[in-house]
Amino acid sequence: METKRHPFMKVIKDVRSLPTIPGIIAKVLLLLDDNKTSFKEISRLISSDQTLSSRILRLANSPFYRFPGHVSTIPAAMLMLGSKAIKGLVLTSIIFEMTDKNSLGYWEHSLGTATAANIIAKRLRVAKPEEVSTAALLHDIGKVIIKSKLRDDYEALLTQIKEKEVSMREAELEMFEVDHAEVGGWAVSSWGLPEVLCEPIACHHDVEKAETYRVEAAIVHLADILIKANGFGFTGDDFVPPIQPAAWEVLNVNEPFLEEITVELGHKLIEVHEFSQGIQSV
Amino acid sequence: MRNILLASAREKMILAKDIAHPSGPDRLPIYRKGTELTEALIERLAGMGIQSLAVSERSDNGEEDRDLQERLDALEYRFKRLDGNQLMMNLKGIVRKQLIYSMENDHGD
Numbered sequence: 001m002e003t004k005r006h007p008f009m010k011v012i013k014d015v016r017s018l019p020t021i022p023g024i025i026a027k028v029l030l031l032l033d034d035n036k037t038s039f040k041e042i043s044r045l046i047s048s049d050q051t052l053s054s055r056i057l058r059l060a061n062s063p064f065y066r067f068p069g070h071v072s073t074i075p076a077a078m079l080m081l082g083s084k085a086i087k088g089l090v091l092t093s094i095i096f097e098m099t100d101k102n103s104l105g106y107w108e109h110s111l112g113t114a115t116a117a118n119i120i121a122k123r124l125r126v127a128k129p130e131e132v133s134t135a136a137l138l139h140d141i142g143k144v145i146i147k148s149k150l151r152d153d154y155e156a157l158l159t160q161i162k163e164k165e166v167s168m169r170e171a172e173l174e175m176f177e178v179d180h181a182e183v184g185g186w187a188v189s190s191w192g193l194p195e196v197l198c199e200p201i202a203c204h205h206d207v208e209k210a211e212t213y214r215v216e217a218a219i220v221h222l223a224d225i226l227i228k229a230n231g232f233g234f235t236g237d238d239f240v241p242p243i244q245p246a247a248w249e250v251l252n253v254n255e256p257f258l259e260e261i262t263v264e265l266g267h268k269l270i271e272v273h274e275f276s277q278g279i280q281s282v
Numbered sequence: 283m284r285n286i287l288l289a290s291a292r293e294k295m296i297l298a299k300d301i302a303h304p305s306g307p308d309r310l311p312i313y314r315k316g317t318e319l320t321e322a323l324i325e326r327l328a329g330m331g332i333q334s335l336a337v338s339e340r341s342d343n344g345e346e347d348r349d350l351q352e353r354l355d356a357l358e359y360r361f362k363r364l365d366g367n368q369l370m371m372n373l374k375g376i377v378r379k380q381l382i383y384s385m386e387n388d389h390g391d
């Protein structure tokens with residue numbers, strides 16, 4: 001058991017092998033953790049970095065948060081989103097750096113899942129829908145990490161998926177004995193993201209494993225499935241995973257609910273598609 | 283065919299679906315598919331409160347049927363491993379219905 005899992009975990013968990021976090025972002029993440037730091041100080045630091053602040057504003061105005069009006073300053077974005085969601089956006093801006101220009105499919109999938117999660121979370125009256133959207137935005141980050149850290153294995157993974165017609169997750173478990181959800185979970189918690197984002201990312205394919213944020217994990221799980229069912233975006237394989245009984249149970253929804261979400265999502269995805277077309281140029 | 287926001291509509295694009303007045307009681311089409319967009323028409327649509335519309339690059343009628351069939355086949359493929367799962371088959375039905383609706387009816391509002 002340990003034979004494959006061990007070396008792979010070492011590569012991933014080795015801090016030096018993780019994508020490097022630029023100094024300014026590391027500092028922002030630290031400040032966001034520190035309760036004594038004021039909003040003002042954090043805002044000033046974020047605003048001092050042109051790229052970072054324009055990306056955050058662009059994301060804060062994206063179709064998946066659905067705030068009325070236009071968010072035009074960093075302090076306003078921080079007030080509306082809260083520091084945990086801002087932290088997720090800061091990280092999202094790093095992933096922009098990590099992904100190549102050809103990963104439009106990945107962004108469409110991530111932005112689409114964030115949008116679906118937002119629709120579900122609001123309908124279920126979850127306290128902080130922005131946090132669930134942000135977790136959904138980052139849910140497949142493990143795939144980006146596997147791709148960037150294990151280039152050769154990643155090629156082999158894609159070949160497996162095509163030849164055996166399996167999902168990416170099945171191929172990962174077969175080859176590495178861990179999946180991208182677990183890898184993503186390790187990464188984001190090592191970067192200091194709060195548990196409300198880490199657990200849903202780590203458990204989006206295994207909702208039962210979520211102990212504290214099972215509802216949030218189930219929403220990300222369902223949102224991911226709805227986006228795959230719609231064939232929106234692409235992240236390595238085409239197959240729709242089944243909705244897990246544990247997710248269905250904790251959300252306590254029914255099929256008419258699925259239909260309502262699907263209709264609302266259909267309209268929203270036109271907007272998301274246009275948004276993703278422009279996002280990488282930010 | 284692709285669905286776009288009205289803000290992205292440009293002259294010379296071809297309507298891929300009929301457009302009905304969003305607040306008209308009978309929703310009778312007022313612009314037929316195949317109509318070429320002009321600046322004036324785009325402005326009129328904006329005035330009617332239309333936010334998104336379907337356009338195609340060419341005014342080829344057979345194109346849409348092929349397009350729908352391709353999308354339905356792709357949907358079957360995505361769900362092909364879930365045959366025994368009733369909930370997932372029902373979800374496929376929901377997505378299928380929405381797909382056909384969005385291709386056949388205008389929902390420019």
Ligand SMILES: [Fe+2]
Nearest residue numbers: 139140204205
């Ligand atoms: Fe995933």
Ligand SMILES: [Fe+2]
Nearest residue numbers: 139140224235
């Ligand atoms: Fe996903």
